[in-house]
Amino acid sequence: MSYLASPKRYQSMEYRRCGHSGLQLPAISLGLWHNFGDTTLFDNSRDMLLCAFDLGITHFDLANNYGPPPGSAETNFGRILQQDLMPYRDEMVISSKAGYTMWEGPYGDWGSKKYLIASLNQSLKRMGLDYVDIFYHHRPDPNTPLEETMGALDLIVRQGKALYVGLSNYPAETARQAIKILRDLGTPCLIHQPKYSMFERWVEGGLLDVLQDEGVGSIAFSPLAGGLLTDRYLHGIPPDSRAAHSKFLKPEAITEQKLGQIKKLNDMALARGQKLSQMALAWVLRGDRITSVLIGASRTSQIEDAVGMLENRHFSAEEISAIERILAS
Ligand SMILES: NC(=O)c1ccc[n+]([C@@H]2O[C@H](COP(=O)([O-])OP(=O)(O)OC[C@H]3O[C@@H](n4cnc5c(N)ncnc54)[C@H](OP(=O)(O)O)[C@@H]3O)[C@@H](O)[C@H]2O)c1
Numbered sequence: 118m119s120y121l122a123s124p125k126r127y128q129s130m131e132y133r134r135c136g137h138s139g140l141q142l143p144a145i146s147l148g149l150w151h152n153f154g155d156t157t158l159f160d161n162s163r164d165m166l167l168c169a170f171d172l173g174i175t176h177f178d179l180a181n182n183y184g185p186p187p188g189s190a191e192t193n194f195g196r197i198l199q200q201d202l203m204p205y206r207d208e209m210v211i212s213s214k215a216g217y218t219m220w221e222g223p224y225g226d227w228g229s230k231k232y233l234i235a236s237l238n239q240s241l242k243r244m245g246l247d248y249v250d251i252f253y254h255h256r257p258d259p260n261t262p263l264e265e266t267m268g269a270l271d272l273i274v275r276q277g278k279a280l281y282v283g284l285s286n287y288p289a290e291t292a293r294q295a296i297k298i299l300r301d302l303g304t305p306c307l308i309h310q311p312k313y314s315m316f317e318r319w320v321e322g323g324l325l326d327v328l329q330d331e332g333v334g335s336i337a338f339s340p341l342a343g344g345l346l347t348d349r350y351l352h353g354i355p356p357d358s359r360a361a362h363s364k365f366l367k368p369e370a371i372t373e374q375k376l377g378q379i380k381k382l383n384d385m386a387l388a389r390g391q392k393l394s395q396m397a398l399a400w401v402l403r404g405d406r407i408t409s410v411l412i413g414a415s416r417t418s419q420i421e422d423a424v425g426m427l428e429n430r431h432f433s434a435e436e437i438s439a440i441e442r443i444l445a446s
Contacts, residue, residue: 120201123171130173131427135334135408138307140250140281142210142409144402145423146176146336151363152415153193154184161416163197168417170202170209172424178310178336178411179244180214180255181236187219191243199245209250213240214285216255228258230269237278252279253310254295256286263295271302281307285338289323296331306333313337313407315346315382315397315444316375325406334408337401341412345375346397348383357415374446381443385436394419395426400440403432 132141147169153162166177183190191213202209215236218226225232237252252273254266270282282304284295296306309328311320317339328335341347343366344359350371359366379393386396398410414420432440 120167122167122205126171126173128173129424129427130175132175133408135308136328137332138281138305138334140210140307140334142176142334142336143174144409144427145174145398146178146409146411147174147420148178148338148411148413149190149194150180150183151359151365151413153190154186155189155193156185159193159196162193163201164417165414165420166194166197167201169420170205172420174420174424175208176210176212176336176409178212178338179240180217180253181219181240182217188239188243191240195244195246211244211246211249212251212253212283213237213244213249214253214255215240216253216258216285228254228261228266228269230265230272233266233269234273237273241278248277249279251281251283251307253283253285253308254287257288257291263291263298267295267298267302270299271304274304283308283310285310286312287324289327292324292333293327293331296327296333306331308334308336308408310336310338310411312339313401314340314342315400315440316342329406335406336409336411337407338411339413340398340401340410341394342397343413345371345379346382347394348392350376351380351383359415378443378446381446382440385439385443389429389436391426391429392422394422395429398423398426399430400432402430403437 131144133144135142179191179194215233216228219236258266273279274282284292284306287295292309299306311324313320349358354360354368360368360371383393386393389396401407401410412423
């Protein structure tokens with residue numbers, strides 16, 4: 118069946134300006150790190166992408182190494198684009214990244230110009246695209262001059278292979294330096310992609326201040342802490358959950374203390390008339406410093422849950438304090 122996007126797709130999503138740029142991003146974006154590789158059902162991946170687009174999620178986040186195997190999320194995304202979404206390409210913001218190990222030898226990792234240019238060429242081929250909207254350096258490289266890595270990002274934009282560039286996992290001071298280099302090169306940094314959730318708050322120690330000062334947007338990855346900040350683990354570890362099958366969320370991470378916090382947060386969310394996953398996303402978006410929350414999903418209902426969050430995003434001062442007390446308990 119050929120896909121026709123929902124005519125209601127722009128009715129409920131909120132779009133937020135990304136820093137001082139002209140680009141608006143949906144409050145909720147979808148990442149393809151898990152559940153889009155070759156080890157999951159292609160039809161489920163397709164259903165999730167189409168469901169997201171129908172709900173106004175216009176931004177899809179990839180990286181060279183997403184799979185497994187590495188590269189397969191981009192290949193599968195490319196198939197779904199060709200099959201269903203290409204007529205809507207100009208309604209979509211597609212990102213990719215390079216910075217982690219991708220191929221053997223000295224040119225398939227970190228932050229050299231050699232690696233970044235080659236990797237993006239491969240990503241474009243896998244996705245069947247002429248350009249991505251955003252290309253990120255995925256993590257800082259302590260052994261390559263920042264000038265070289267930022268020079269590669271600038272070159273990529275000048276070559277027309279990306280419209281904007283971003284940084285991911287850069288600590289505050291390195292981010293400030295990189296943002297300055299990019300500005301001097303004439304390619305402003307659009308966005309930073311850090312990990313941020315109730316359980317992971319390092320960005321509050323300076324990075325968000327830098328981004329605000331510099332007019333750079335932000336997209337928070339793993340806002341549900343990989344699924345911990347949901348009702349998924351309240352009664353054990355379900356066999357189809359990330360903790361049961363991914364090396365990136367080990368059962369040991371679900372400690373008694375964490376579970377205690379999750380239960381209290383869950384009670385609080387229910388009292389607000391929403392799910393814990395929804396409260397956790399709303400919390401990341403509180404204030405104006407995060408442009409978009411970058412969720413993952415294993416089924417369409419989780420994407421619907423995330424978008425449902427938009428109906429109740431407000432927190433009273435008492436609720437914010439109560440969350441702080443729970444997180445400190
Ligand atoms: N830049 C980087 O270094 C970096 C690193 C990591 C991720 N990212 C990006 O961030 C994206 C999101 O990361 P993430 O997948 O860790 O995000 P997340 O939103 O914290 O976790 C997503 C997982 O939570 C569970 N979940 C989601 N909604 C739920 C609901 N309503 N009820 C119950 N469980 C729910 C699902 O796990 P189950 O499988 O258990 O159902 C889902 O796969 C990635 O796809 C990627 O694009 C970037």
